Every structure is written in structure tokens, then in C-alpha cells.
Amino acid sequence: MFNRGPSHALRRLVMQPLWLPVLITMTALISSMTVLVFIIYGGLNRVAPLYTHAKHVAELRSVANTIEHDREEQRLPSPATARQLNELTQGTRWFAPRTRTWLEQAAAVLRDRNRPKDQAIDHALQCLRQAEQAENAISLGMIEKAYDAARRALQLALATLIAFPLLVIAFLYGLHGRLVAPLGRLADMLTMLAERNYQPLEERGTTPTLRPLLSSYNQLVARLELLEERHADRERELSAAVDEAMRSLLLTHSALTRAERLAAAGEVAAGLAHDLRNPLAGIRLALHNLESDSTDPDATARLQLVGGEIDRLVDTLNGHLDRVRHRPEARSTIRVDEALRNTARLQGFHFGDKVRLHVRAPEDLQCRLPETGFRHTVLNLMNNACEALGNAGGEVRISAEVRQRELHIIIEDEGPGFSPRLLTSGPRAFVSEKDRGTGLGLTTARRFAQECGGRLELSNLESGGARVLLAIPYGSEVGITPEPISHLAQ
Incomplete structure (x- = not known):
């Protein structure tokens, strides 16, 4: 009879004011989280090369310190130091354009056996120091840029963290007007239903938010009113059925009373039948004697007829007794x-x-x-x-x-x-x-x-x-x- 129930209307009532603010809130939250993730990711991308470069510069400084220590000890650099210098020269990415050239020169000087030992070590140390200074200068500039970027990211994150709660508060304030008020109206309507007030509500002039609910409410009221009428009809039918059952019960009681009276009468009849059989037998014997002594044919015939009826009465009494004993004739x-x-x-x-x-x-x-x-x-x-x-x-x-x-x-x-x-x-x-x-x-x-x-x-x-x-x-x-x-x- 009805295509939409009150639960459907209630869902529409709740979802209609909720879906837009919730969608906007979720979009803002996801956007904020995305911005923060990109900020963190960008910071990591800036810090990771600096971290790797700092490790390489530290290795370069360690090689330079080792060579200087070997010079103080009046000995040539060890093969391990030379191998470490070759690794820094070939497998490391440097920021300064001439760092790799200086490292190659230092390695070549150390391999040259024709040059004096002190001169070769001094020249290698000079190349290493120049490379370290060039890399530190470039690294310092990159660190300053990374610092500026991190400061801007922090400001953006703080702005996001401040703006997001404000946006949520604004949306919740908007939800208060679109959700709480309709729910209050719904509570009033449910109170009317609890009082069995099935009067429909006027749909014209209401807000679009409440209009679907009012339409479903009016359908619900019509259905409840119909069910109430059917319930009243059912109560009347049940009342009539109860009255009919009471009448049947009274008739059954009357029938049982009558059956008891019949049973009592049957017992009395059985007793009378038992008591009357002997006198009737005496009367029948007297009639038989009268028939034997009678000389009038008409009187004899009448006596025989009466005797036959007495015999029938005896048989009737016996039949009543047999019926009491449940033995049919x-x-x-x-x-x-x-x-x-x-x-x-x-x-x-x-x-x-x-x-x-x-x-x-x-x-x-x-x-x-x-x-x-x-x-x-x-x-x-x-x-x-x-x-x-x-x-x-x-x-x-x-x-x-x-x-x-x-x-x-x-x-x-x-x-x-x-x-x-x-x-x-x-x-x-x-x-x-x-x-x-x-x-x-x-x-x-x-x-x-x-x-x-x-x-x-x-x-x-x-x-x-x-x-x-x-x-x-x-x-x-x-x-x-x-x-x-x-x-x-x-």
C-alpha cells in the first residue's frame, strides 16, 4: 500500500543534512593529511641527499686525517687508505664540479713513486682539503635552503592544524541547524503518535529537509488509522465470538442438566420397570386363568388382547432395562x-x-x-x-x-x-x-x-x-x- 516507510524517511532526514558537511569535512581532512604527507616527504627528499653527502664528506675528512697522520709518522699511506680514496673518487656523487678531479689528482699523486714522499703527501692533502672545502660550501647552501623549506612546511602544517578544527567547528554549527531541529520536530510527531493522534501534518510551507519525512509520516498516520479501525473491528468480532461461545456454553450446560435429568429419570424408570414386572406377571397369570374359565368367545378374545398387551408391557419394561444395560432389542x-x-x-x-x-x-x-x-x-x-x-x-x-x-x-x-x-x-x-x-x-x-x-x-x-x-x-x-x-x- 505504501512504497516508503518511516525508517526510509528517517534515514533521508538524517542523511540529507549530514552528507554535504561530512563530505566537505572528510575532503578537508584528507587534503590536510595529504599536504602534511607531501611536506614530510619533501623534507625527507631534501634531507636524504644532505645526509648521504655528510657521510661522504666525513669519509673524505677521515682519509685526509689518516694521510696526515701517516705523514707525521714518516710513512707512506697504507693500501687500505688508497683503496678508500679510490672508492670515494669513483662511486660517490659530489656536489662540487671539481671535487672528483681533486680526488683523482690526490690518488694519482699518492701512486706516483717518482715524486718525493713529503711532496706527494702535501699535494694530496692540499687536493683533499680543497675538495672538502668546496663540498662544505655547497652543502651549507643546501642546508640553508632545506631549513627555509622546513620552516615554511612547519608554518603550513600549523596553519592546517589551526584551520581544520575551525572548519570542523563551523560544519558542526551548520549541522546543528540542519539536524537537531528536524530531530526535534520528529520527536514531537512521535509524541503525537504515542497519544494516538492520527491527524496528518501540513506539508506545504515546510523546509525541503522535512518535506519527505512529513510525506512519509502522513502515509504512516493513514496506515495506523486503518490498522486501528481493523483492530476495532477485530475486537468487535472477538467480542461477538465470546458472546456466542458463552451462549454455546450455556446451551451445553442446559443440555448437560437435561441429560442429568434424563439419566435420573432413566434410573427411576429402570427401578419402576424392575418393580412393575412382578405385579404384571401376576396380572398376566390371572388373565390366563380368566381365559381358561371364560365361555364367551368375545370376552375370551378381549382377554387375549389384554393379555398380549400385558406381555408387550413386560417386554417394554425388559427393553428399558436392556437399554439401561446398553443391550439393544x-x-x-x-x-x-x-x-x-x-x-x-x-x-x-x-x-x-x-x-x-x-x-x-x-x-x-x-x-x-x-x-x-x-x-x-x-x-x-x-x-x-x-x-x-x-x-x-x-x-x-x-x-x-x-x-x-x-x-x-x-x-x-x-x-x-x-x-x-x-x-x-x-x-x-x-x-x-x-x-x-x-x-x-x-x-x-x-x-x-x-x-x-x-x-x-x-x-x-x-x-x-x-x-x-x-x-x-x-x-x-x-x-x-x-x-x-x-x-x-x-
């Missing part, structure tokens, strides 16, 4: 039409003539299901439909058919129908719209459908009344070919 092949009609007849005995139950199901419809659970589920659904009619009574329609490899049990009534809340949230345990209801009937039916791999659907009819669909997968191992059957059992 085994599946068996049942006739769906017979189970529906028998359940409808029991509901007819319970509700009397005010409720009319109509069952429509193929007579050869069979399916492998947990029989006790299926009968108990159908009984709960029929009982809810009959109770929904109230004292006015009405009609309850029960039908069974196979659609798309599913067994559909449909129960419709003419009551007020399900409430919108129940249709939206679904059945829940211990939540019922009836005065003395528990909500366990629909909850148990839905759990049975889910355990069988099916579903329970609740809806309302357009003409009024409720509609319950119990859909269970229809196994291919027990298949039939359904045919329309108009038989209705009441």
Missing part, C-alpha cells in the same frame, strides 16, 4: 398391519366411541424391526393423536406404505395441530404443551426412529390437525409388493 419379522390394528383396538377401548381410529395398511406388509420398540412407539403416537382431539372427539387416520425403500407410518388427527415452537425446535424431553404431559412420547418415538436409521417428521395439515410421519428403512430381505387395499379396521 433384537429385530424380528413383524406384520405391520396386525401391529397397527391391535394398537388401534386398544386405543378404542381406552377412548371409547368419541374417537374413531381408521387403519389402512397392506395385509402382507412385513418388516424386520425391534417389535416391542415399534409397538411402543406406535402406541405413543396414537395416544398423542387421540388426546389431541380432546372431549369433542374426532377421527384419527393411521396408514402404512412403502416408499423409496422406506416404511412410512403416517398418523393424522383432526385436533389443533402442533405449535410453531414445537415444529421449529422439535420434541424435547420434559417439555410438553399438555397440562400433565412429559414430552417423552414424541422424544421416545424420535429416538426409536434414529436408532433404526430413520426419522420422525412433524407437520400440520392444511385442513387442520397434526400429521406425524415415522419413516424407517425398509430392508430388502423382507420385501413385498404393496397393493392398494381399501380394507379399514376400526
